[in-house]
Amino acid sequence: MKHIKDFSLKELEEYVAGSGQPKYRAKEIFSGIYKEKRKNFSEITTLPKEYRKELAEQFNISTFEKLSEIKSTDETTKYVFKLKDNSLIESVLIRKENKYRRKMSTLCISTQVGCPLECKFCATGRMGFKRNLATSEIIEQFLVVEEETPLSNIVYMGMGEPLLNYENTKKSVEILSDIHGRNFGRRRITISTAGIVDKIYRLSDEIKSVTLAISLHTASQAKRNKLMPGLSRFPIRELLKALKYYVRTTGNTITIEYLLINNFNDSQEDADNLIEFAKEIKFVKINLISLNELPFMNYRKSTRESEFEKYLLNKNLRATLRKSKGTDISAACGQLATNIPSTQKST
Numbered sequence: 001m002k003h004i005k006d007f008s009l010k011e012l013e014e015y016v017a018g019s020g021q022p023k024y025r026a027k028e029i030f031s032g033i034y035k036e037k038r039k040n041f042s043e044i045t046t047l048p049k050e051y052r053k054e055l056a057e058q059f060n061i062s063t064f065e066k067l068s069e070i071k072s073t074d075e076t077t078k079y080v081f082k083l084k085d086n087s088l089i090e091s092v093l094i095r096k097e098n099k100y101r102r103k104m105s106t107l108c109i110s111t112q113v114g115c116p117l118e119c120k121f122c123a124t125g126r127m128g129f130k131r132n133l134a135t136s137e138i139i140e141q142f143l144v145v146e147e148e149t150p151l152s153n154i155v156y157m158g159m160g161e162p163l164l165n166y167e168n169t170k171k172s173v174e175i176l177s178d179i180h181g182r183n184f185g186r187r188r189i190t191i192s193t194a195g196i197v198d199k200i201y202r203l204s205d206e207i208k209s210v211t212l213a214i215s216l217h218t219a220s221q222a223k224r225n226k227l228m229p230g231l232s233r234f235p236i237r238e239l240l241k242a243l244k245y246y247v248r249t250t251g252n253t254i255t256i257e258y259l260l261i262n263n264f265n266d267s268q269e270d271a272d273n274l275i276e277f278a279k280e281i282k283f284v285k286i287n288l289i290s291l292n293e294l295p296f297m298n299y300r301k302s303t304r305e306s307e308f309e310k311y312l313l314n315k316n317l318r319a320t321l322r323k324s325k326g327t328d329i330s331a332a333c334g335q336l337a338t339n340i341p342s343t344q345k346s347t
């Protein structure tokens, strides 16, 4: 059976027209699901009774199952969801204050079960790739968590590579931000990519107003090939062109994510390479990320984190060092993986 949350408003309008109903019914359905949060078609009382029945026969509307919810000492919460095919995915709720001391609740959502990219520092990459999430499965992570906690931001930084599930990622943004649906502001949505160049062009043209983050981690091609072998078909020069295109077309600032790894990408030369790359983009800020050392990896976190940050600041770059949250519950960046045995020994 089809899931109603796989349909954008436009697609729903086409369906509704095809079933002989006036087009505005699609907006009524959308509003019933995303504004009034109805979980049964029978409760969408703006629709004629007969039509509610017909929809219930045609479409699934249900929300998916929350398997567990684990809270960290720093208030970060990890949700594990079980999908229809028994796959497990994770979303992480991060609470922090912004610079104006306002409480922010950011939900980090997944777009794939596993990931095909095999980045050497990432647990999701290690579990391999199972499948893309359906649009409804991307949206449901948000809807289920929002029932308990008002959310201020969404980041597509959970399991998987959003731009390798481009169509469903795009549609999930369209649905959540649609004024007839949840009406969630696109400026509060960030899509993070490891660097799928052709899709960065498409995103710039097609998913207007969302913020883009790029997991760069090194501006040296040789080092990137080592660290992120799945990206070697997208050379850094091409990536840079695409990022400049994004800035030119959208006028937005790009966030560069840079994991600091000891004696790998934390020297002054590495910083200079990064600065050169960032200055080309112009509208850019840099998030330096403290590496979570996971049992399977040979990398260690940098001992020069603050030094590296200061060096960038002195060269007039906007740089912030980020400490991981939720490490104690395996909810931190790079720790999301649902089928790695916990007994796995370090290599």
Ligand code: SAH
Binding pocket: 121, 122, 123, 156, 157, 158, 159, 160, 161, 162, 192, 193, 194, 213, 214, 215, 257, 259, 289, 290, 291, 292, 293, 294, 333, 334, 335
């Ligand atoms: N595939 C997308 C979305 C996943 S985001 C992307 O690569 O951007 C995952 C984020 O978590 C990335 O910024 C990555 O740098 C970070 N991350 C992955 N492994 C990590 C680790 N071991 N320690 C800290 N951050 C990690």
